[in-house]
Amino acid sequence: MKVEDIKTRIVFTSSSKPTLEVEVKTIKGSVKASIPFGTSTGNFEVKNLEPKLAFKTFSQFKDALKWQEWSSIKEVDEFLKRVDGTEDFSRMGGNLALAISIAFLKAFALEEGVEVFEYLSKKPRIPLPLCNVVGTWEKKKTFQEFLLFPKHQKNFFDSIEKISQAYHEIALELKRKDKSFNFGRNWESAWVCNLTNEDILEILEEISKKYDLFIGLDVAANNLYEIEHYHYFDKKLNRMEQLNYLEELIKKFKIKYVEDPFEENDFVSFSTLQARLPNTLICGDDLLVTNLKRLRAAIDLKAVRAVIIKPNQVGTLSDTIKFFEEAKKHELKTVISHRSNETDDNFLAHLAVGLGSDFAKIGISGERIVKINEFIRIEEKLS
Incomplete structure (x- = not known):
């Protein structure tokens, strides 16, 4: 494939913050890729650069991308790594590298006249939606x-419909129990209230039964951890107390998915909790940051049964796919995930379906419908 032109521009995320977009033009047409970023980020993620700074770096190798004939996304990604020359894309910016990587993948699909999910796999699969409601x-x-x-998925549309209905019922129950609640939402359009963890779980427990849904948590323990303790607004817990607290909640509310229950370096506590609760998916996000070395350490310690996959944590699609394949090789559940600051790019849906991810973590409202609706369209094409 030969590239005729490559453009870069600044666009805005769902939080009205700037991010970068790359547009690639070939003889078959033009494709675009814009890059989301997180609010809660792990210390081992690749480095993102301010868009304007990344564009200055891009000007140094833009022509090289146009001169060459490209045969695969792996070839493109290897070129990007050579140009950058660091382990964490600190010169080029992981956000720029990923935008180029995704745009080229879309261009390869366009060259072959297929959808992106079809280009990724001959056996695509619709994932289960994993949605942030509070x-x-x-x-x-x-x-x-x-x-x-969902406990069981008839089809993606049915699952989203149930979660959407539960989402609206949860809001009414939050209003009943929290008089200060005024239907406020966070960056991911999840309801924000002033109730305790336990109060929220009690609401979810009742409503999830009605719609045949499981409950999950993203503890995001990095945000709670300071000076060897986990700091909640009503208590301070050491490592063992955190473990016991979570185990009690998981058993009481029959929680089936728990993400980042401990800070990002505590592989041992992840392993201990997973051993105690073999029927719960303990999942690593900040623990793993889509990094193959950290994944292998977690596998050796049996620290998780599920993994979050965020391409912008690692910088290229080739490395994202390697991580995914290693997780599946060891029978871990895969969760392709959005970020807090999202764009209108629907690539995440194609990636999740094309790779055959077990879950897609996508939210349920607001700008998250860009991904949700693309899953619905893909499901129609596959039916």
């Missing part, structure tokens, strides 16, 4: 996300 603002001393996902 959440917090940055650094608030409580669990970051309260999640719902």
Whole structure:
């Protein structure tokens, strides 16, 4: 494939913050890729650069991308790594590298006249939606996300419809129990309230039964951890107390998915909790940051049964796919995930379906419908 032109521009995320977009033009047409970023980020993610700074770097190798004939996304990604020359894309910016990587993948699909999910796999699969329905603002001393996902999936549309109905019922119940609640939402359009973790879980427990849904949590423990303790607004817990507290909640409310229950370096506590609760998916996000070395360490310690996959944590699609394949090789559940600051790019849906991810973590309202609606369209094409 030969590239005729490559453009870059600044666009805005769902939080009205700037991010970068790359547009690639070939003889078959033009494709675009814009890059989201997180509010809660792990220390081992690749480095993102301010868009204007990234564009200055891009000007140094733009022509090289146009001169060459490209045969695969792996070839493109290897070129990007050579140009950058660092382990964490600190020169080029992981956000720029990923935008180029995704745009080129879309261009390869366009060259072959197929959808992106079809280009990725001959056996695409629709994932289960994992949706954030109640959440917090940055650094608030409580669990970051309260999640719902289907026990059984008839089809994606049916699952989303059930979670949507539960989402609206949860709001009414929050209003009944929290008089200060005024239907406020966070960056991911999850309801924000002033109830305790336990109060929120009690609401979710009742409503999830009605719609045949499981409860999940994203503890985002990095945000709670300071000076060897986990700091909640009503208590301070050491590592063992955190473990016991979570185990008690998981058993009491029959929670089936728990993400980042401990800070990002505590592989041992992840492993201990997973051993105690073999029927719960303990999932690593900040623990793993889509990094193959950290994944292998977690596998050796049996620290998780599920993994979050965020391409912008690692910088290229080739490395994202390697991580995904290693997780599946060891029978771990895969969760392709959005970020807090999202764009109108629907690529995440194609990636999740094309790779055959077990889950897609996508939210349930607001700008998250860009991904949700694309899943619905893809499902129609596959039916």
